[in-house]
Amino acid sequence: MHELLSAASADAYVDALRGTVDRVATRFRTTTQPFSGASREHLQVLVDAVDLDGPGCGTPAALREVDELFAQHAVWFHDPAYTAHLNCPVALPAVAAEAVLAAVNPSVDTYDQSTVGTLMERRLVAWTAGRVGFVAGGGVFTSGGTQSNLQALLVAREHALATRPGAVLADLVVLASASSHFSVQRSARLLGLAHDAVRLVPVDERGRMRPDALAIALRHVERDGRHPMAVVATAGTTDRGCVDPLAAVADVCDAADVWLHVDAAYGCGLLVSRTRRHLLDGVERARSVTVDFHKAFFQPVSSSALLVRHAADLRLVAHHHDYLNPAGEDEPNQVDVSLQTTRRFDALKLWATLRALGPDRLGEMVDATIDLTAAVHDVVDADPDLRLLSPTDLSTVLFRYQPSGLDDARADALVGRVRRVLFDSGRALVARTTLDGRPCLKLTLLNPATTVDDVRGVLDLVRQTAAALLEGEELLRQDEAVAR
Ligand SMILES: *Cc1c(COP(=O)(O)O)cnc(C)c1O
Numbered sequence: 411m412h413e414l415l416s417a418a419s420a421d422a423y424v425d426a427l428r429g430t431v432d433r434v435a436t437r438f439r440t441t442t443q444p445f446s447g448a449s450r451e452h453l454q455v456l457v458d459a460v461d462l463d464g465p466g467c468g469t470p471a472a473l474r475e476v477d478e479l480f481a482q483h484a485v486w487f488h489d490p491a492y493t494a495h496l497n498c499p500v501a502l503p504a505v506a507a508e509a510v511l512a513a514v515n516p517s518v519d520t521y522d523q524s525t526v527g528t529l530m531e532r533r534l535v536a537w538t539a540g541r542v543g544f545v546a547g548g549g550v551f552t553s554g555g556t557q558s559n560l561q562a563l564l565v566a567r568e569h570a571l572a573t574r575p576g577a578v579l580a581d582l583v584v585l586a587s588a589s590s591h592f593s594v595q596r597s598a599r600l601l602g603l604a605h606d607a608v609r610l611v612p613v614d615e616r617g618r619m620r621p622d623a624l625a626i627a628l629r630h631v632e633r634d635g636r637h638p639m640a641v642v643a644t645a646g647t648t649d650r651g652c653v654d655p656l657a658a659v660a661d662v663c664d665a666a667d668v669w670l671h672v673d674a675a676y677g678c679g680l681l682v683s684r685t686r687r688h689l690l691d692g693v694e695r696a697r698s699v700t701v702d703f704h705k706a707f708f709q710p711v712s713s714s715a716l717l718v719r720h721a722a723d724l725r726l727v728a729h730h731h732d733y734l735n736p737a738g739e740d741e742p743n744q745v746d747v748s749l750q751t752t753r754r755f756d757a758l759k760l761w762a763t764l765r766a767l768g769p770d771r772l773g774e775m776v777d778a779t780i781d782l783t784a785a786v787h788d789v790v791d792a793d794p795d796l797r798l799l800s801p802t803d804l805s806t807v808l809f810r811y812q813p814s815g816l817d818d819a820r821a822d823a824l825v826g827r828v829r830r831v832l833f834d835s836g837r838a839l840v841a842r843t844t845l846d847g848r849p850c851l852k853l854t855l856l857n858p859a860t861t862v863d864d865v866r867g868v869l870d871l872v873r874q875t876a877a878a879l880l881e882g883e884e885l886l887r888q889d890e891a892v893a894r
Pocket of ligand 1: 496553554555556557559590591593644646647648673674675676702714
């Protein structure tokens with residue numbers, strides 16, 4: 411059975427991986443833009459042309475196909491012109507560790523399936539909890555911030571139902587802000603809360619939750635005969651990259667005895683920053699914290715964790731099964747504290763990265779992205795054609811192409827079209843979002859190797875594209891005038 415990885419196929423394994431690594435390395439050496447620019451129609455034809463019911467073509471041919479079909483048209487987050495979403499370039503030791511994971515294929519649900527892996531995951535959870543400031547903290551790796559937020563709110567729900575006399579599901583209220591991640595709303599639905607369970611606390615001019623408004627919102631919850639289940643603060647909002655005032659929010663939560671969850675999916679890189687850790691001051695007063703290593707620690711997807719201040723909190727929803735993790739058994743079974751059963755040992759990648767680079771170096775890399783972003787803000791601010799729209803604590807740039815004389819409606823209409831034209835060309839990937847009701851362009855800069863000049867190149871493309879679109883509109887208008 412040479413199809414399966416075993417002692418008998420170890421040589422074939424070496425060949426398969428060597429060939430694969432060589433092809434991927436060639437892609438890295440030769441790729442000059444973040445996306446090939448192939449049209450969706452063309453990609454659909456390529457995908458449909460593959461006969462999945464045909465006879466096997468053998469491992470080398472199948473892997474060549476993977477390279478030509480997938481890698482050739484993949485989106486490359488390491489390319490400096492990739493500035494769209496919260497995707498980071500990945501750390502080398504993590505990529506190598508991922509290969510170990512794929513081959514060994516452990517599952518960290520029970521100790522007897524992962525042994526030392528379980529202990530390594532628990533050690534990393536304790537390390538991260540220590541960085542947060544949780545003295546007796548616990549936690550578990552998850553598939554992403556979405557799952558971390560869901561589990562946090564699940565635990566908060568159980569806690570509220572257990573500790574608030576008379577509270578029932580339909581009464582529970584979650585206080586978040588308009589800048590909170592959408593997974594908060596979705597979690598509330600999944601958790602069976604009322605349709606109006608999530609109330610949005612007003613924010614300041616940078617989109618940060620206002621502690622005074624939170625205090626008022628909590629009083630309103632009480633006035634309405636409802637029960638506060640949790641407050642969700644965000645350390646690094648997805649669009650603006652701003653950190654809610656965590657200590658002041660914690661003060662309000664403590665006064666009302668409400669569960670504080672801090673969503674630090676984006677801002678968790680500050681945990682290793684030697685210059686900006688203070689932005690997270692107060693996070694240690696949360697009951698639960700979401701961290702996304704695949705956003706801020708240069709980890710391949712997936713790598714995320716939920717941390718709790720009291721390790722026992724995660725056991726509020728533990729289940730025991732005779733075949734897997736019988737109650738009373740003295741083995742560290744992570745399935746007890748996870749929403750998943752079979753689960754990847756994603757912690758290995760972070761382990762390898764931390765050991766290879768050390769936390770301080772990781773922190774320098776995080777700082778480099780924030781420094782880069784500050785410099786880009788200056789560039790945009792000084793550009794007469796571009797308008798910088800909002801400051802950031804982290805690494806996003808919200809802006810619009812709007813030279814003087816271009817009215818708001820036309821500037822707004824350009825946003826989506828500029829993004830689309832750039833995407834279709836594959837030369838630069840930028841994101842778009844809405845700020846204060848108006849569309850805008852967004853850069854997310856998570857690559858410490860990117861230079862200000864690299865980003866200037868992206869901004870030049872934005873400017874050229876927008877100008878060309880406007881010129882096209884003008885020609886169209888003239889044509890129409892002539893036709894009339
Ligand atoms: C990205 C993000 C999430 C969701 O994390 P995933 O890993 O994509 O599931 C949650 N919260 C915030 C603030 C985010 O930026």
